[in-house]
Amino acid sequence: MKSEEKWYVMAKVVKRSGNEVTVEVRIWLDGTLLEMEGANQEATNEVGCCAMREALGRFDADGGPLRVGDTKLSARERNPKEYHPPYGPVQVERYIHQRSHGRRVYCPPEHGARIVRGATPLLASQISHKYAQLNVRSVQTDLQQNHGRKVATSYIQNVAQWGQATSLRPKKRTGSTRCQRWAVPSPLSWLASTGP
Secondary structure: OOHHHOOOEEEEEEEEEOOEEEEEEEEOOOOOHHHHHHHHHHHHHHHHHHHHHHHHHOOOOOOOOEEEOOEEEEEEEEEEEEEEOOOOOEEEEEEEEEEOOEEEEEOHHHHHOOOEOOEOHHHHHHHHHHHHHOOHHHHHHHHHHHHOOOOOHHHHHHHHHHHHOOOOOOOOOOOOOOOOEEOOOOHHHOOOOOOO
């Protein structure tokens, strides 16, 4: 294969069956061992992104009206949103719901999946844990060198500050998220330290 035709990593979902997805990955192993390890880390992150795209989609509503407390919300439209799992940014199309007279919007994946400032619970937990022990530049360097993630220092601070006041412990998911009635917890009721 000629060098201009090289591909390094390519991951894609090849099969979906119930709660199971099959992801296929191809890795170009060439150069030094360090370069091959970098390609392997990139492949691992791409597999994680493929799986997270599927996982986040499972928290979306079906486009029908929802009831949050006593308020009926109608689906406005599907909008793309970038979420941040530990593996890299993931773009997901999701429904936005709103009351008939406008104002605040409600996004089921952000509440159901417990998204913190765009970060998934695992990335938010990792950032909070690292930021409690290191300064922001050290956290940024750690994420880039050890996880292959380039993250702005302001993003690290925003996620960590939001996470300090609340609990990042996962809430057990029961039943379908496509129900007609949603319980909306206060953001501060579900974010806090994850413990040692």
